Amino acid sequence: MFGEFLLRVEHLSVEFDGFKAVDDLTFYAAKNQICAIIGPNGAGKTTLLDLITGRTSPTSGEIRFKEADIGGLRENQIVRRGIGRKFQTPSVYEALTVFENLEMAYPDARTWLSAWSFRRSEAVVKKVEEVAELIYLKDKLHERAEKLSHGQKQWLEIGALLIQEPDLLLLDEPVAGMSVQDRELTAALLLELVKERAVVVVEHDMDFVRKIADRVTVLHQGKILMEGKMDAIQSDPRVVEVYLGH
Numbered sequence: 001m002f003g004e005f006l007l008r009v010e011h012l013s014v015e016f017d018g019f020k021a022v023d024d025l026t027f028y029a030a031k032n033q034i035c036a037i038i039g040p041n042g043a044g045k046t047t048l049l050d051l052i053t054g055r056t057s058p059t060s061g062e063i064r065f066k067e068a069d070i071g072g073l074r075e076n077q078i079v080r081r082g083i084g085r086k087f088q089t090p091s092v093y094e095a096l097t098v099f100e101n102l103e104m105a106y107p108d109a110r111t112w113l114s115a116w117s118f119r120r121s122e123a124v125v126k127k128v129e130e131v132a133e134l135i136y137l138k139d140k141l142h143e144r145a146e147k148l149s150h151g152q153k154q155w156l157e158i159g160a161l162l163i164q165e166p167d168l169l170l171l172d173e174p175v176a177g178m179s180v181q182d183r184e185l186t187a188a189l190l191l192e193l194v195k196e197r198a199v200v201v202v203e204h205d206m207d208f209v210r211k212i213a214d215r216v217t218v219l220h221q222g223k224i225l226m227e228g229k230m231d232a233i234q235s236d237p238r239v240v241e242v243y244l245g246h
Contacts, residue, residue, distance in 0.1 A: 004031060006029055006066060007027075007028065007052070007064070008063070009028070009051075009052065009062070010061060010062045011024050011025075011026060011061040012024070014057075015059045023044075025219075029198045032195065033198055034194050034214050035216075035217060036203055037216075038204070038233075043220050044222040048219070053078055054073055055075060058071060065082070066167070082165075082166050083168045086157050086171045088172045090154050090157045092157055094145050094146035096145060097141065097142050098143060099132070099142060102131055107164055128141075128163070135158060135159040136152070152182075154175070154182075169200070171199065175203065176204070183205065206234070218243065
C-alpha cells in the first residue's frame with residue numbers, strides 16, 4: 001500500500017514564447033511508490049522536473065510538497081525541503097575520491113560557512129560508508145571518481161543525493177548508457193530506496209520501467225496522454241502511435 005502523497009502538481013503550465021511545454025498538467029507522487037514518466041522527446045518530461053525543482057517558474061498552476069506550496073522557492077530552498085534530483089548526465093567531482101564526493105554532499109558541508117567549520121566526525125564517516133554500500137561502491141571509497149565506470153558515476157550521483165536524506169527523489173534517465181548488468185543493479189537499488197521515500201523516474205528504457213514502476217505516466221505535447229500499469233500502457237494504441245511505435 002502506498003503512503004501519503006508527498007508531491008501534488010495541479011493544473012501546472014509553463015509557456016515559452018507562446019509554446020506550452022507543460023499544459024494544465026496534474027500529477028501526484030506518493031511515498032513508497034515509483035512513478036515513471038515516459039514519452040517522446042519534447043513531451044515535457046524534463047521541463048516538469050525543472051518546474052518541481054525551481055529551475056523554471058510555472059506560468060500557472062500549483063506545486064505542493066508535504067502540503068506546502070513550493071512554487072516560488074529557489075532551487076536550494078527546495079533541496080532543503082527534501083527533494084533531490086539527478087540530471088541526465090552524471091555530475092561528480094572527478095579528481096576527488098568516492099568518499100570525498102559523498103562527504104561533500106553531507107548537509108553540514110553544503111554552505112561556505114558550514115563547510116569552513118565542517119569536521120569529518122564519526123557520524124559523517126558512518127553515513128558515507130552506509131550510502132557507499134547501498135550504491136555498490138563500498139570497495140571503491142578511496143578511488144578517484146574519474147576511475148569509475150559510467151554506471152558507477154550514476155550511482156555515485158544518486159549516493160550524493162541520499163546523503164542528504166531526501167523524501168522525494170527525481171531521477172532523469174538514471175540508466176542511460178549503462179550495461180545490462182548495471183541496469184539490473186540500478187533497478188534493485190531503486191526498489192530498495194523507495195521503501196523510505198517517493199521516487200519519480202524519467203526514462204526511455206521500457207524494460208527498466210517495467211521492472212521498477214508502480215505507475216507509468218505518458219506525456220505528449222506537455223499533457224498526460226495516459227497513466228496506469230505498464231501492460232496497459234504498452235497495449236494502448238495512442239501510446240504506440242505517439243511513442244512506442246517509433
